[in-house]
Amino acid sequence: MTASSENALKERQFKIVGTRPLRPDGIDKVTGRARFGADMTAPGMLIGKVLRSPHAHARIRGIDASKALALAGVKAVVTHADFSKVGADLDDVSCNVMARDKALYDGHAVAAVAAVSGAVAAKALRLIDVSYEILPHVTDVEAAMGADAPVLHEDMFTSGIRPKPDRASNVVHRHEFGHGDVAQGFEQADVVVERHFTTAATHQGYIEPHACLGSVGPDGQGELWCCTQGHFYVRNACAAMLGMDLSHLRVTASEIGGGFGGKTTVFIEPVALALSRKAGRPVKVVMSREEVFRASGPTSSTAMTVKIGATRDGRITAAEAELKFQGGAFAGSPVDLGAMTAFACYDLKNVKTVAYDVVANRPKQAAYRAPGAPMAAFAVEGVMDELAGKIGMDPIALRLKNAAEAGTQSSYGPKFGPIGFVETLVAAREHAHYSAPLGPHQGRGVASGFWFNFGGQTCVSLNLHADGSVALAVGTPDIGGSRASMGQMAAEELGIDYDKIHTIIADTSSLGYNDISEGSRVTFSTGLATIQAARDAITKLCGRAAQFWGIPEDAVVWEDGHARPAGANAGDFEPLSLAEIAATAAKTGGPIAGHCEISAEGAGVSFATHIVDAEVDPETGRAQILRYTVVQDAGKAIHPSYVEGQYQGGAVQGIGWALNEEYIYGDDGRLQNPSFLDYRIPVASDLPMIDTVIVEVPNPGHPYGVRGVGETSIVPPLAAVANAVSAAAGVRLTELPLSPPRVLEAIDGMAAEDEA
Amino acid sequence: MAPITVTTTINGEAVSYLCEGDETLLDVLRDRLGLTGAKEGCSTGDCGACSVVLDGRVVCSCLVLGAEAAGREIETIEGMADGETLHPLQEKFIEHAALQCGVCTPGILVAAQVLLARNPSPSEEEVRFGLAGNLCRCTGYDKIVRAVLDAADTMRDGQ
Numbered sequence: 001m002t003a004s005s006e007n008a009l010k011e012r013q014f015k016i017v018g019t020r021p022l023r024p025d026g027i028d029k030v031t032g033r034a035r036f037g038a039d040m041t042a043p044g045m046l047i048g049k050v051l052r053s054p055h056a057h058a059r060i061r062g063i064d065a066s067k068a069l070a071l072a073g074v075k076a077v078v079t080h081a082d083f084s085k086v087g088a089d090l091d092d093v094s095c096n097v098m099a100r101d102k103a104l105y106d107g108h109a110v111a112a113v114a115a116v117s118g119a120v121a122a123k124a125l126r127l128i129d130v131s132y133e134i135l136p137h138v139t140d141v142e143a144a145m146g147a148d149a150p151v152l153h154e155d156m157f158t159s160g161i162r163p164k165p166d167r168a169s170n171v172v173h174r175h176e177f178g179h180g181d182v183a184q185g186f187e188q189a190d191v192v193v194e195r196h197f198t199t200a201a202t203h204q205g206y207i208e209p210h211a212c213l214g215s216v217g218p219d220g221q222g223e224l225w226c227c228t229q230g231h232f233y234v235r236n237a238c239a240a241m242l243g244m245d246l247s248h249l250r251v252t253a254s255e256i257g258g259g260f261g262g263k264t265t266v267f268i269e270p271v272a273l274a275l276s277r278k279a280g281r282p283v284k285v286v287m288s289r290e291e292v293f294r295a296s297g298p299t300s301s302t303a304m305t306v307k308i309g310a311t312r313d314g315r316i317t318a319a320e321a322e323l324k325f326q327g328g329a330f331a332g333s334p335v336d337l338g339a340m341t342a343f344a345c346y347d348l349k350n351v352k353t354v355a356y357d358v359v360a361n362r363p364k365q366a367a368y369r370a371p372g373a374p375m376a377a378f379a380v381e382g383v384m385d386e387l388a389g390k391i392g393m394d395p396i397a398l399r400l401k402n403a404a405e406a407g408t409q410s411s412y413g414p415k416f417g418p419i420g421f422v423e424t425l426v427a428a429r430e431h432a433h434y435s436a437p438l439g440p441h442q443g444r445g446v447a448s449g450f451w452f453n454f455g456g457q458t459c460v461s462l463n464l465h466a467d468g469s470v471a472l473a474v475g476t477p478d479i480g481g482s483r484a485s486m487g488q489m490a491a492e493e494l495g496i497d498y499d500k501i502h503t504i505i506a507d508t509s510s511l512g513y514n515d516i517s518e519g520s521r522v523t524f525s526t527g528l529a530t531i532q533a534a535r536d537a538i539t540k541l542c543g544r545a546a547q548f549w550g551i552p553e554d555a556v557v558w559e560d561g562h563a564r565p566a567g568a569n570a571g572d573f574e575p576l577s578l579a580e581i582a583a584t585a586a587k588t589g590g591p592i593a594g595h596c597e598i599s600a601e602g603a604g605v606s607f608a609t610h611i612v613d614a615e616v617d618p619e620t621g622r623a624q625i626l627r628y629t630v631v632q633d634a635g636k637a638i639h640p641s642y643v644e645g646q647y648q649g650g651a652v653q654g655i656g657w658a659l660n661e662e663y664i665y666g667d668d669g670r671l672q673n674p675s676f677l678d679y680r681i682p683v684a685s686d687l688p689m690i691d692t693v694i695v696e697v698p699n700p701g702h703p704y705g706v707r708g709v710g711e712t713s714i715v716p717p718l719a720a721v722a723n724a725v726s727a728a729a730g731v732r733l734t735e736l737p738l739s740p741p742r743v744l745e746a747i748d749g750m751a752a753e754d755e756a
Numbered sequence: 757m758a759p760i761t762v763t764t765t766i767n768g769e770a771v772s773y774l775c776e777g778d779e780t781l782l783d784v785l786r787d788r789l790g791l792t793g794a795k796e797g798c799s800t801g802d803c804g805a806c807s808v809v810l811d812g813r814v815v816c817s818c819l820v821l822g823a824e825a826a827g828r829e830i831e832t833i834e835g836m837a838d839g840e841t842l843h844p845l846q847e848k849f850i851e852h853a854a855l856q857c858g859v860c861t862p863g864i865l866v867a868a869q870v871l872l873a874r875n876p877s878p879s880e881e882e883v884r885f886g887l888a889g890n891l892c893r894c895t896g897y898d899k900i901v902r903a904v905l906d907a908a909d910t911m912r913d914g915q
Binding site for chain 1: 794797798842845849862890893894895896
């Protein structure tokens with residue numbers, strides 16, 4: 001993209017994009033009418049429940065369900081034997097849905113039952129006799145890497161190391177990223193800071209537990225209603241596990257009560273379908289909160305070492321990180337994403353990150369908002385903070401001195417296009433928050449963060465009705481107000497009122513494949529497809545007008561919602577509105593619709609800088625967040641209220657991760673806090689207002705400049721909060737969460753050191 | 757054990773239902789009466805998604821037995837709007853974008869309505885503590901607090 005076209009994007013005036021219309025699903029959601037996963041019923045419906053392993057690691061010797069099946073009201077029992085063999089891409093997912101020869105974590109599903117009521121199903125679960133041989137287990141990431149650790153998978157040999165290991169281990173792979181020569185870089189440094197960090201596993205914490213209603217008839221046709229971020233993926237996974245044709249399973253996405261990455265896979269959906277097929281009746285399965293914690297995906301727990309060297313004037317000469325993430329019982333922790341994002345904010349000559357993917361006896365991790373990046377940023381930005389202190393430099397100035405810009409070769413490979421990192425730093429430095437006075441026991445932290453954002457497969461249909469209203473069918477579940485932003489983009493492009501667009505999430509049989517609503521891809525990719533579908537419809541509208549006027553199609557243009565002759569030479573005709581053309585469609589060639597099928601490329605990366613003030617009670621170690629400001633590049637904010645909402649929500653999830661949230665395992669390998677009482681997510685009284693600044697450096701890959709906004713907001717807060725709390729406590733804190741006992745211990749340790 | 761017959765008042769209307777002795781009010785509302793606005797987020801009284809008003813008090817309906825509702829007055833999210841006219845809280849939640857996924861929204865609206873009935877001019881801190889029993893994972897609460905404060909203003913002006 002040339003500089004002039006970039007400027008054109010910056011200068012473009014919009015009518016609807018950038019305004020704050022009411023969301024189309026708002027009334028349903030404030031009146032209780034909106035139908036979420038658990039809100040659907042069907043005639044003849046049974047209730048399904050899942051039996052889960054109480055052991056962290058156990059061989060399954062046998063499952064005897066005869067007593068359960070004999071109980072009145074029980075209609076079906078399924079185990080792994082009821083599922084088809086799947087390809088390598090889904091093998092772990094399938095084994096996580098239903099254990100085979102081994103239960104790999106506390107909560108791993110081993111059988112399921114369908115019965116006439118939840119009470120009968122619960123009773124039946126207690127009658128299923130599973131014979132376990134209990135095996136030694138491991139839940140800690142560094143312990144799982146040890147030579148004497150119990151091995152989860154006898155066929156797992158670490159890839160990426162030479163020579164190829166001859167013993168199975170829990171290390172899936174070792175990957176390396178970076179460029180330059182870090183050893184040489186550290187020699188040029190005046191100051192080097194190296195620290196070891198750990199973070200606890202946290203859960204996405206969506207308020208709506210997983211829920212679905214599945215039905216498979218005797219003709220092999222199936223239907224599934226479920227709360228998911230990606231119903232096309234759910235269809236593919238379920239069809240594979242049930243041995244069905246994709247066209248025989250229609251999946252409808254319910255309203256979704258939060259996902260944050262955690263609803264990008266399947267857990268109970270194939271189980272409901274298998275039970276339904278066996279029982280011949282629809283089966284509803286709803287997880288309890290305890291099941292959500294024990295058996296759906298949290299994120300990784302991590303251990304990380306980061307080393308950064310710089311000259312006295314603040315130029316980084318080398319940066320190195322070693323990241324170890326356990327991703328639960330199966331391969332696939334987001335450690336590579338952590339390694340790729342760790343130093344992405346900076347323009348570095350010498351950078352190296354090493355990533356170890358590790359398995360342990362915990363639930364299979366699922367994506368959690370910018371997977372891997374918040375932990376890596378916690379470590380890197382903590383060292384940056386300490387480095388700034390050591391050389392006596394303002395932390396934002398240190399970041400500005402080393403900030404990545406357009407043309408910088410990123411630490412993970414590609415060169416950046418136009419990016420807005422410097423703009424976020426400058427806006428943060430100039431924000432009133434950054435120079436506000438602090439009181440005793442208070443500290444201020446800043447941190448920055450990066451996320452890639454994704455594109456992906458997208459398919460959209462836009463149907464024009466005879467009355468001039470428009471139905472927009474998209475295939476990406478609305479997880480944060482996207483129906484509003486899609487409506488805005490369609491209205492902007494067509495030149496009609498926002499209220500005339502009705503956006504729905506179509507089922508899997510009504511549209512082509514759509515990738516999951518993940519990777520902050522929806523406003524970018526589905527937005528791009530919506531704009532292109534609108535343009536496709538406009539071409540057809542202009543064609544109808546040309547036909548009506550008897551002039552060539554290329555002599556018609558579309559302006560302000562009307563077809564007009566392209567110029568005086570084209571003829572003198574009254575403009576025709578969309579509604580006028582649509583009203584006569586039956587006579588001019590039939591229905592008018594716009595379509596777009598793409599694999600979207602060009603998602604713009606994004607950056608954020610957060611400022612946070614915290615106060616620490618020196619007697620209890622409790623940290624309180626006093627003030628919080630998010631500055632983030634959105635490229636172009638389509639609906640600023642929902643962009644702000646993403647910034648605020650990500651920041652607060654990050655605050656919870658930093659201060660409270662933690663998976664706690666006992667020595668027996670069982671999760672000790674699977675409830676919202678003991679796994680404490682932030683509540684309203686824990687928090688201040690979350691101020692936001694939307695920076696807009698347009699992404700040339702989108703017609704309006706959109707970048708994804710959903711994930712970057714959770715990347716800086718772990719570090720920003722830790723930096724603030726460290727400043728307030730007067731001691732560097734390197735282990736999350738910063739729970740009161742841990743902070744108090746650090747304060748007391750420092751006092752003891754001072755006395756000595 | 758035979759099911760229990762319960763007669764109660766829900767959203768101003770007399771309602772009778774049968775329920776088991778161990779069945780929660782939440783299960784009765786959702787599974788027997790089709791009032792699915794109250795959500796089950798935890799079933800342990802920690803998330804507030806199932807909040808309803810019982811004789812003027814906000815309760816987690818997952819912690820109340822269906823049989824306990826006999827002779828009481830229950831208000832749910834389904835009774836908050838007056839026909840097509842939304843309650844000011846409902847309007848302000850939409851206007852302020854105070855919901856993202858919307859699953860906690862019914863419970864928060866119910867709790868906010870009782871909060872404002874008791875304290876028509878709450879401070880920000882009072883709103884935060886008044887809603888501390890209702891978890892929201894999407895919004896960070898900022899826009900929720902602003903919507904409740906704005907609704908309080910509107911409701912005071914309307915009196």
